[in-house]
Amino acid sequence: MRSIKKIHQAEWRPIGDLITYSPIPTASLQMIDPFIFLNHHGPQVYPENNNGLPFGPHPHRGMETVTFILDGDIAHKDSGGHKSVIESGGVQWMTAGSGLIHAEVSSEEFKKKGGDLEILQLWVNLPAKHKMETPKYIGLQKEDIPVAFSEDKKVSAQVVSGEFLGTKGAFETFTDINLSTLFFEANSNLELEIPVSQNIFFYVIKGNLEVNGSAITERHLVEFQNDDPKLQISAKEESILLFGFATPFEEPVVARGPFVMNSMQEIEEAYQDFQAGKMGRWTE
Template sequence: MIEMVIDARRKDLGGFEVGRVLPFHSRRMIGPFIFLDQMGPAEFAPGSESINVRPHPHIGLSTLTYLFEGEIMHRDNLGFTQAIRPGEVNWMTAGKGIVHSERTDPLKKAQGGPMHGMQAWIALPNEAEEMDPGFFHHGEADLPAYENGGLFARLVAGEAYGASSAVKTSSPLFYVHWEMQEGVRTAPPPGKGAGGMSERALYVAKGQIEVAGRTFHEGQLIVLEPHAEPTVKSLTPSTVMALGGEPVGERLIWWNFVASSQERIDQAKADWKAGRMALPTEDDLEFIPLPDVPATPEPAPAEVTPKPTDPV
């Protein structure tokens, strides 16, 4: 039932650790999901730096930020300023290009507190790669939820279990948050043979679960076989993200850029380096410069993950 298991690699983003799951050298994507980070868990002391990601660009993807704990302030060059809190979604579509920053509000920084969440990048299909950029915030009321017998489930994006999230996606996918008490059993959305998605995976953000007689722990992505229909059992109180979708084709990823061609990546590099991409109007005093690495060829798969100064 299990195709492979990917262990998150811990990355220090300047005093804040993430667990980087995708891309992986032998598995670049799950459906359209091309990048997956677990942010934290961390506990920031009052007055500490917290989240401080300077303005940076994206093309060819949508970013999906979802928190279990904490708060992040988003600002972009479309004019949107939006705090995200647990149970909410910030969905930003880069398309032909967008610039944004992610920081901790000064008041929250002074107070300190926890930070724990997930950030995913979803590659856009060919026909949407150059669409106009956009930003959408969704509260809990937009995300269908279910709770019974020790299981809480929220449909963060896409379609699953006969429900649809209000988050507008550009290709078929699902992204589900489970909170499972010890001993709870559930199942992911169906696979290819049952009329579901071609590619699916489970990410353990906290706790320990059993799938197909094997035990998995925090920081592991379990890639399911296309036709597998496993039962998932929580061995301890657990937080799990179920994700999947239909492939959108081969994609290149370099720094914050995703595209179906090297030429488009190179153009984005040139645009950012030349200052042709506007900074957020409310956060325009600094930015992350283009990494000083050769423009071509594309880095080897093991080296495609962003540099330490890159966004989370």
């Protein structure tokens, strides 16, 4: 079975009144190439007449954001002209590429009525050859994302990208980024084989899992060695896992604020281009 290198606890990083935990990057783990950043917002309950999510207009370049809405909603708008409101169970995939400005806030209905909120945003790196691709955005509701099942139907997987349990994911990607949200019933098991050439992203959102003999509690991320393909996962209680795997790029990574490039010169160029309006202009 694949060896565990270290288990990392997500760090408490609230953003105003928004509960936020982040397992990557931290002092103990910078990245799991090509997965570079994860924020876990919530779970929490917003009251009526709330201010919603705080992520007003801001730029990105050189990476992709994948946003998983477990509860609540997100109203997306960007300088490329895309707009959507994605609700519970939906996923957004935004390729920042050469650069754009976007905002991720709550819908007017959510701000008025309040309710449960739990959202994860994962940043996936782009290889150097794709960092300046034309930006794009796709938001899909829950019913538009394929679901795969284990043989005994006790584990279901919302297949976001790549392929998992024989099911093709909803989003097309530039590289072999495989991402799924896995839902475990109590007393369920799953055996997987992931090529040793690929890095695994394994973050327990909710519940408690055991993987290859080690117990992993919620809000913990597992860093694996690349020494064996086999994973044995079991759940004694209902649990949710954000699971991914991909071939590492093995390129220099320089991340500053909202930009992820391969050199400081490219970061400086990104800030200059943003200030010059080359990532689009924001209009309310």
